[in-house]
Amino acid sequence: MTTAEIITIGTEIVLGQIVDTNASYIARKLTEDGIRVLFQTSVGDDKGLLKSALKIASDRANLIITTGGLGPTENDITRETISELFDIPLVPDKEAYVHIQKHLVNQHPNVQDGYKKQVMIPEGAVVIHNENGTATGFAIQHGDTDIVCLPGVPREMQSMLNKYLEIYAEKHRSEEGCTLTRDIHTFGISERAVEDQIKAMTLVHDGIVTVNILATAVTREHAVKILDRAEQDIREKLGHAVFGVGDETLESAVAMLLKKCNKTIAIAESCTGGLVSDKLTNIPGISEFFLEGVVAYSNKAKIDILNVPEELIEKYGAVSSQVARAMAECVKKRSSANIGVGITGIAGPTGATKEKPVGLVYIAVVVDDIAEVKECRFRGSRIDIKNFSANTALNMVRLKLIDNTLIL
Amino acid sequence: MTTAEIITIGTEIVLGQIVDTNASYIARKLTEDGIRVLFQTSVGDDKGLLKSALKIASDRANLIITTGGLGPTENDITRETISELFDIPLVPDKEAYVHIQKHLVNQHPNVQDGYKKQVMIPEGAVVIHNENGTATGFAIQHGDTDIVCLPGVPREMQSMLNKYLEIYAEKHRSEEGCTLTRDIHTFGISERAVEDQIKAMTLVHDGIVTVNILATAVTREHAVKILDRAEQDIREKLGHAVFGVGDETLESAVAMLLKKCNKTIAIAESCTGGLVSDKLTNIPGISEFFLEGVVAYSNKAKIDILNVPEELIEKYGAVSSQVARAMAECVKKRSSANIGVGITGIAGPTGATKEKPVGLVYIAVVVDDIAEVKECRFRGSRIDIKNFSANTALNMVRLKLIDNTLIL
Known part of the structure; x- marks a missing residue:
């Protein structure tokens, strides 16, 4: 089973100026795809600290997803840090250049200078293009660990993460063993009443009791079948208390x-x-x-x-x-x-x-x-x-x- | 300057089932009090992983604040993990027992059994009582590092964090050098226009541009004075675009x-x-x-x-x-x-x-x-x-x- 660590990069996060919603979004998506998230780490825009976080993460996870630090300013240090830490030169990506030009067509020409560094990616990396902005993402392999760098803007990050997860699924299709999870949301029934009937992890938030089910099987299709059956079973036991799964509210x-x-x-x-x-x-x-x-x-x-x-x-x-x-x-x-x-x-x-x-x-x-x-x-x-x-x-x-x- | 790491503990966090708002709350409070937050880490309810996170954190920070894992269930492992990792036995705290009894007076007697473990704290620890729930918090010292363990329920955690920060301020009162920060919120003025006038870190969220100012001085009082003066200066420059500081909305x-x-x-x-x-x-x-x-x-x-x-x-x-x-x-x-x-x-x-x-x-x-x-x-x-x-x-x-x- 692939183990993962999420690293969210940004001084505004470690100082507590913003609530980091990217980490939970990514964690949910990875978990649904059968990847086991072990740690989430947040670190400021500081090369030394980011290097140490990346080093620790690459020792303990097979997959690292980073968000943030891919912008056009001097504080955006993810590209350079990856390049220095793993000794891979940065090279311009032609296609990324075309993407950015298209995105910036209506902007003032002076603004565009800063964006030049956003086409730079580590040599040999898989490029993940950004349909919604100018920050180009990429994935590199270092030893047993895949490192995927995405921007911090949620809308940009989310569609790029989906692109990467398609690449990931393709790469791991033939592998044996797959663990998937699903959240089933209920309302109007106490956590204890849910737990009395179902042996699974539960979580309560604003009166909503969520049951998390998990299935491991040889193939993905089989794991989905097990989850479907378990969901059906829970729906029968809890009846109309169940109002949705996953993103449903x-x-x-x-x-x-x-x-x-x-x-x-x-x-x-x-x-x-x-x-x-x-x-x-x-x-x-x-x-x-x-x-x-x-x-x-x-x-x-x-x-x-x-x-x-x-x-x-x-x-x-x-x-x-x-x-x-x-x-x-x-x-x-x-x-x-x-x-x-x-x-x-x-x-x-x-x-x-x-x-x-x-x-x-x-x-x-x-x-x-x-x-x-x-x-x-x-x-x-x-x-x-x-x-x-x-x-x-x-x-x-x-x-x-x-x-x-x-x-x- | 004290450096800190925040560790939020809970499988629901690493799986992305909830957005972790505790980390940003704690980070903001520590930053306001002149403590430099270097990392935030989230880890599931797993003794082995939590031990490794605590070990790494104690090597790189003088202050560790953990939240979560102090509940009455088997999945609540913070007490035991601290005890095992630092080889300190757990002992019952009499005052905590009284607190819990008072809190549970209206509950069913059968429910109370699980709460017995919530009075256990590491021998010699400073106890942080919980006015809003049954999870007792505590602070221990290990080498140069203070480790403070608080519950995960935001309302309980927040008032207990304030209690700890009073203890911290008392302990560090005589120390030389204090760094404080303040957030000044503006609306109706672009990030660029703010940055043109003020040399400080800014952050944009739903149209709100926040300026973060920072002051280092020999004493806390002096640092507050510098912040007051800087705030005054910004208010003069940006006028009515400034609508508040800190928690103001x-x-x-x-x-x-x-x-x-x-x-x-x-x-x-x-x-x-x-x-x-x-x-x-x-x-x-x-x-x-x-x-x-x-x-x-x-x-x-x-x-x-x-x-x-x-x-x-x-x-x-x-x-x-x-x-x-x-x-x-x-x-x-x-x-x-x-x-x-x-x-x-x-x-x-x-x-x-x-x-x-x-x-x-x-x-x-x-x-x-x-x-x-x-x-x-x-x-x-x-x-x-x-x-x-x-x-x-x-x-x-x-x-x-x-x-x-x-x-x-």
Whole structure:
């Protein structure tokens, strides 16, 4: 089994100025392709430190993926460091030059000087072209270790990593033994309940419990079959708690079901402050099914925009199952959507009373004339409570839509 | 100067199932306190690999901060690994036991068995108690290196890290030489324009250009003074482009100014889908100033909720400066807020026409009777365009509020 180390390069990473999302992206892709990631290392734009990190990595892994340090500035040192460490001269790549020219056609000519170094790659390296930018990537072999250098811009890196993984798959096709993994996401079932039924590693994030399954087989095809069977088994055991695998999210599952059932949705939010609408509108093409969102933070907004009866708020308070239900019903009626969602609660840290503590949230989903209202008590920070509430609301909508597909 | 390495422990990290936000948090805190972070390493729940990572780290850094692996399960191996690697026996800590008992008072008694190992710490270690959970942290010294082990749950880790940094500051108070850094965030000015005026490292994220300044001095107080002076200098050069330092965000700056000016706000969003409302409502206490948000995704919603004239949409299209302005004016009027914001655009990947490409966004801000409308052309993914648009809108509001404070 190939072992790997990911090295993310950039002073902004080691100083903590940015969260490194490249490492987890690459780790997931490698793991899915049966490569075992042992370490992730981050190091600043410093030749000496990068050399030492590369040396350590090449002693303990068969595959090193680096990101960053391929830009046009003086701080971009990956090319030179690889060249010095492994004693391979840098040579210009003609095709890379054409790529960069095409990319820069609309830029000011003075800007282009810096990009000249971006065509330089170690002699004999496999060139990985960049369709989305000017940083050329490459892969070299040193002893038993393949070293792949990619840029740090996520969009550029991601498509270039896929290109490399195709090369990798081709190279390792004939090898015996393949380990693949898959993430299966669930919601609405506790981690413990999942673990009671399934012997696998689990992970919890904003209420989502993810089961990670792993299969080793002689061939890739066989490993995929084992994973398919295991996934099927988990889906049977956990039922509709399973909402997706891999990159799928609660919002993408809801969007897919809205499309499948041809239903429209409208959302009235108080404590989540627009987060549910924001999540749903991250999905391309949602505009056909998502009609409107109302962030009715003030009571006035609840009364004016949504026509929630003032007496209801006075009698039960803005944070109550009655008001959540009225918000869902009113936004549904207002928009003529098929589904209405209402969320009201106390995200904290202030606003709590003895009867209504921080984390108390009411979520209502109305489909046709049938309403479901959930009383939830979440723990954590203001942002945790917003996230738990938004995910719970999306999951309630998902389950309603599944019921709907079963009736059809 | 103290050099540091951060080791984040967890199979879920190396497999890419979660994005490791602890490493960047710790790196930022250490850097602010004058500690130079050289490497960040992530490693799975594996004693052998963790030992090798700890050994390498203790050879190249004076301070190691680990997170994760202090839980109650068999996979939590940090305590045992430290004990074996440095040959220090684990002993129970009485005070930790009391802490855990208090924390678990409402839990089922059967659950408590696993927590017994969480009171075990290396003999002679400095104990770092956990106010928010059951994982006890500790710090040991090995040769020239301090090794600090904290849990992986961010909220628990963060307050325990602060406790340790107080111990660290006390220990290093008398030492000569202190290096501190500070992040100064700007918006609305290009990276190049910033770099032309200020010689410092910059970083760009969702349109925010951050300047990182650094000061070395004999004492901490002196270093702080140098940073204050440098910050003052940058503020003078870049003016109102500077919106905050450190943890401050565009939304926290807007919230602070709304409070200062005692102004209320209402937001009508189309392509940003609720992101501006979501960002603003992440700030505690915003409910006094943020009245309502409307996510008017469909034309019908723009007409019905906001009373945007139908003829305007027909004549100029939903994505136009006229409609953005009408959205801002209408939501302001609807809610009786002092400030109205309207955003309409094409987030992509679909929905573009020849005249109106993906990334074309109109943002309007209306204060009293004065409207400002900006035509923007953003590049990137759907989510990039949402983020750029939201930040641009928040910044326009911020600048209006600053003008307002100057008039007062």
